[in-house]
Amino acid sequence: MKVSGTTILTRKTLVSRRFGSEAWRGFFRDVALSNPWFRRPITASSLVPLSEFLAFHDELVRRFYPDGKDALFELGAESARWAHVDGPLNRFVQDPEITSLVAAIADLWHRYFTETDSRSEASLSDSGVEFRVRDLPAWHPYLEQFVIGYTKEILEIYCANPIWTHRLTGERGTTYGYLFATDPAPVAPPSSKRPGAGHGRLLRPRKVLTARELEVLRLVGAGKTNREIAFVLRISEKTVQHHVAHAYDKLGIYSRAGATLWLAERGLLG
Numbered sequence: 001m002k003v004s005g006t007t008i009l010t011r012k013t014l015v016s017r018r019f020g021s022e023a024w025r026g027f028f029r030d031v032a033l034s035n036p037w038f039r040r041p042i043t044a045s046s047l048v049p050l051s052e053f054l055a056f057h058d059e060l061v062r063r064f065y066p067d068g069k070d071a072l073f074e075l076g077a078e079s080a081r082w083a084h085v086d087g088p089l090n091r092f093v094q095d096p097e098i099t100s101l102v103a104a105i106a107d108l109w110h111r112y113f114t115e116t117d118s119r120s121e122a123s124l125s126d127s128g129v130e131f132r133v134r135d136l137p138a139w140h141p142y143l144e145q146f147v148i149g150y151t152k153e154i155l156e157i158y159c160a161n162p163i164w165t166h167r168l169t170g171e172r173g174t175t176y177g178y179l180f181a182t183d184p185a186p187v188a189p190p191s192s193k194r195p196g197a198g199h200g201r202l203l204r205p206r207k208v209l210t211a212r213e214l215e216v217l218r219l220v221g222a223g224k225t226n227r228e229i230a231f232v233l234r235i236s237e238k239t240v241q242h243h244v245a246h247a248y249d250k251l252g253i254y255s256r257a258g259a260t261l262w263l264a265e266r267g268l269l270g
Contacts, residue, residue, distance in 0.1 A: 001116035001137050003053040005046030006088055010079050011057075013087065015064055027063060031056055044088060047114060050137065057142050070248075070255045072141055076149025077156075084157060096158045102129055105151060109133070120147075128163070128181040129155060136174040148178055155180050166252060209247055214268075216243040220256055221263040 015024045032038040037052045048056075065071035083089045092111070093104045102122045109120035118135045131151055136143055148165065155163050161182035168177035209217065219229045226244070230237040253259055263269045 001050040001118065002047040002114050003050060004044070004112045004114070005042050005048060006044045006083070007053070007079075007112060008042050008046070008048065008056075009044055010083055010087065011060060013082060014075070014078055015060070019064060023064075027060065031059060054140055054142060072145040073149035074255050074257070076146040076151075077153035079146075080150040080153035081157070084154060093154075093158065098124060098159075101155075101158055105129070105131065105154060108151070108154075125179075127183040128179055130168070130177065130179050132168075132175070132177040134175045139172045139174055144172075144176055151178075152180055164252065209250060213243050213247040213250070216240060217247045217259055218263060218268060220244060221260045221269050 102124050106122040121132045123130050164181040166179040226237050226240045229240045
């Protein structure tokens with residue numbers, strides 16, 4: 001499996017915009033010194049071996065986006081915004097009509113990944129768009145969390161609806177599926193192949209937050225860091241991290257921005 005060099009150029013743009021061109025130069029120099037593959041010229045048409053790319057991307061996230069799962073999801077969204085609005089894929093979606101948009105989303109996998117049996121599929125339902133990736137060579141957070149953030153953002157760009165993300169399969173599989181829902185209370189799409197999933201059954205219901213989880217989430221929405229929340233509530237920073245992670249999992253959100261939006265929609269900010 002190989003990855004399009006477009007991904008490297010996208011990271012160059014995003015890192016340079018946020019941290020400055022010298023930060024990108026220093027990062028790339030360090031990567032090239034430790035990995036000879038990155039000493040060669042890399043253009044949009046280059047094909048980067050998957051193992052080399054994932055090592056590169058893991059180091060980039062470690063250095064510039066240290067918030068783990070949330071960072072990958074948000075980086076995917078940021079990459080989609082640049083690539084499809086100002087960047088090299090601004091003409092990739094030729095027709096924003098929904099069936100054409102869904103077909104374009106399915107085609108994106110092979111725009112970025114080549115020499116692989118893996119593939120993506122997208123289908124339209126009354127509740128939104130069902131998206132599946134099949135036959136990954138191995139699970140890696142980039143191949144799921146980044147991809148889902150990227151795909152969700154494309155729908156956000158072209159659809160007036162807010163998009164809610166629901167996972168349809170278990171964790172860390174070489175095949176996974178999500179529903180990008182335009183319906184706030186969606187039902188399982190008829191095409192769903194989840195074991196034991198019947199037509200029209202509700203997706204996994206949201207679990208109720210504990211009082212402490214809601215308290216922590218409201219402080220997140222107020223812009224407090226985990227360290228500040230720990231100080232205010234007189235608990236450890238690790239305990240704050242657990243409460244935030246559990247709240248995110250229960251609500252199906254991936255970031256502080258998502259938490260803030262969830263709170264704002266329910267009048268819980270402030």
